[in-house]
Amino acid sequence: MVENKRKLLQGNEACVEGAIYAGCRFYAGYPITPSTEIAEGMSVRLPKIGGRFIQMEDEIGGIAAAIGGSLAGLKSLTATSGPGFSLKQEALGYACIAEIPLVIVNVMRGGPSTGYPTGPSQSDIMQAKWGTHGDHPAIAVTPAYVQEIHSETVRAFNLAERFRTPVVVLYDETVGHMREPIILPPPGALEVIDREKVTCKPDEYFPYDERFEIPPLAPFGTGYRFHVTGLNHKKDGFPTNDSKQIGAGNERIMKKIDNHLDEIWKNEEVDLADAEIAVFAIGSTARSARYAVKEARSQGIKAGLLRPLTIWPFPDKAVTELSKRVKAIIVPELNLGQMVLEVQRCSKKAEVTGIHRVDGEPINPGQIIEAIKKAR
Amino acid sequence: MSTPVSAEKKEKISVPFDYNKYLRPNKLPHIWCPGCGHGIVLKAMLRAIDKAGLEKDNIALVSGIGCSSRTPGYVDFNTLHTLHGRALPFATGIKMARPDMKVIVVTGDGDALAIGGNHFIHACRRNIDLTVLVFTNAVYGMTGGQYSPTSPLGAIATTSRYGNVEPPFDTCEIAKAAGATFVARGTAYHTLELEKTIHEALAHKGTSVVDILDACPTYFGRMNKYKSATHMMETMEKDGTVSVKQVDKLPADKVQGKMLRGVLHKIERPEYCEQYASLVQEKAQGK
Ligand SMILES: Cc1ncc(C[n+]2csc(CCOP(=O)(O)OP(=O)(O)O)c2C)c(N)n1
């Protein structure tokens, strides 16, 4: 029997293990605090298992090479933080329109600009959705524990392959640099989705065949010679100026996600069944919120926590339902108000207030307890 | 007057090269203007690929954004039209994932040396096995004729109406200094010579850069008062260059101010993917 392996790992190290577990065999990136340990870890691990690592000349090169590697058949990863995530945006949009599976990790740090490199932050939540120009699908997962960084990195690769799209793993510096015991699952314990194989004859293959909701992607160099471009294209991948086809293509890449929200959404609920006050939080802030909710309960306040592990697409349904049964929703986040806007959009009845902090310090449970009491 | 020719020579003349073997005929006509040099370069590239005996399935042709970067759409390989300036890192990813594939990059001078300049020098430094064809028309064609990093001093462009005051790059000098192991220059005018040069570049293991002088009659030509596309090619490509093979035989005044054509630099140095593969082999054995 294969044993579970118990280890003490840092969040970023767990990300490396998760990526390798998911079958990632190519990493291209550029070092930046607080994500660098991912690049370092991949550079050590990949050659040992026949994978490949390259340190590119900048973040744009990192994501571009990762897209190239993925198109040539390897599950590919790039990791970065704040300023590097900004640099990757153009190519992120390319992966969306060209429908190339890819995982991008953004370990969030204080901004704007160089900001506070070693400080935790959650200020790239909107950038993960709206950072690149043009309408495009966005999937972003938000682990809060070292163990979860491992499993959510695996899930990110699965979603990328399943939906043929880039997926962002978004967590803050606190979780990225924290060390916790984790159990490394044996092969087979977690689901791993591999790229769908193309089996049709080469002359019947269309990389953007609209007969499929998600057309399979044939790797370059496997006998299916086709064209890939970031221009709006037809089913054969060649650019088009036809407004019907442009519209249909743009809508298809959104719909392939929107039609499967239940498969992509993932939430953890803590003490929500009878809650009157709910907290909505991700990452390290959710850890403070969990503590605050327990503390409030011990003081007789019916508080609960909704913790999304998928922040994009936004968990509209869960928030709307919650808002109908609680009095208030409190949204603590390490920024000046991003998720709170989405919660307000989805809230039908409950009053929504934010707790915001951008001084490089985490939001502590005390702040949240205070807000819970105030909202009562 | 007919002169007797040998059977072999006759065949060479009478059987024209079948470009359709490599083109995607249903993707034509191309977008290039009449007189544009890009099509001549494309044809030389296809003849060189044919001569090299490369398999279509095994070729990835990667470009950035620009008129020249539209080349991949017209040819029947694994083709990738990427982002402005980023052809080289995309190609690097493909090559690392599939070192057995022949990866060729076609890029404009703006694409390769302005927005993509950093990727250019680092690809050369790594000596990764990519064949890089730089279509140097000394202007940004796609966006309507702005000056580029290879526009000569004094050149008129839509963003240098009073004459360009920025000195140009010498693409070959940069490639060589950055570490490319094969560096050559060709022109669209000397098309047979260009075919040979590209063929040699394809045969080389490592980063090979061919700087190809070609012409944008629509913008550079008109703004700089060239009478026609051919006048422009004759002036810039024929009269503006000398072959490395002739340069020592010519008097100094015939060489003054001209660019060198031919293979300018060729050395052997470990190739990046091979180096990486031996590292993988070592680590797999637990060393
Ligand atoms: C990020 C980005 N910046 C600018 C552009 C606009 N743009 C498209 S092509 C081009 C220049 C093309 O010039 P060159 O690479 O020399 O190729 P040519 O068109 O002359 O063949 C520019 C500036 C773009 N597409 N993307």
Ligand code: SF4
């Ligand atoms: S604009 Fe210039 S470079 Fe572009 S196709 Fe026309 S002639 Fe060629």
